[in-house]
Amino acid sequence: MSLELGKGMLLALHLGRLKDEQRLRPEQVSLGKLNNAREALSIARECRTLLGANGISLEYPVLRHANNLESVLTYEGTSEVHQLVIGQALTGHPAFR
Ligand SMILES: Cc1cc2nc3c(=O)[nH]c(=O)nc-3n(C[C@H](O)[C@H](O)[C@H](O)COP(=O)(O)OP(=O)(O)OC[C@H]3O[C@@H](n4cnc5c(N)ncnc54)[C@H](O)[C@@H]3O)c2cc1C
Numbered sequence: 001m002s003l004e005l006g007k008g009m010l011l012a013l014h015l016g017r018l019k020d021e022q023r024l025r026p027e028q029v030s031l032g033k034l035n036n037a038r039e040a041l042s043i044a045r046e047c048r049t050l051l052g053a054n055g056i057s058l059e060y061p062v063l064r065h066a067n068n069l070e071s072v073l074t075y076e077g078t079s080e081v082h083q084l085v086i087g088q089a090l091t092g093h094p095a096f097r
Pocket of ligand 1 (some may be wrong): 048056071072075076078079080081084096097
């Protein structure tokens with residue numbers, strides 16, 4: 001969890017610096033949002049399993065965070081559309097329909 005959190009923070013920092021230099025490309029934004037929303041959700045899920053059955057109870061706030069992150073996964077741009085943007089940047093072929 002710490003590894004992915006650290007990598008996500010470094011990625012966000014790098015993209016922020018590119019933006020400050022006005023060198024940030026849309027597909028790089030997609031890469032950062034896709035990775036960081038996905039990994040944050042994965043971390044929340046792992047926290048929930050560490051708590052066992054307690055992880056699904058309202059006594060612990062882990063799934064409240066996970067539910068919030070499900071919203072983030074959509075409103076920061078859906079995974080499907082970010083993947084299409086990245087795919088186009090990698091291959092030169094737009095697969096949008
Ligand atoms: C809590 C929350 C807050 C929000 N806040 C804002 C806000 O402040 N401002 C704002 O403008 N919007 C906001 N939104 C809207 C959000 O940006 C949209 O919900 C999001 O962009 C997805 O659009 P949609 O719901 O119309 O899904 P749709 O476009 O109907 O897509 C449905 C599904 O199909 C997939 N899909 C769509 N097109 C394609 C395609 N061409 N190829 C393959 N798959 C595709 C999507 O990835 C998704 O999984 C918010 C959403 C939520 C949940």
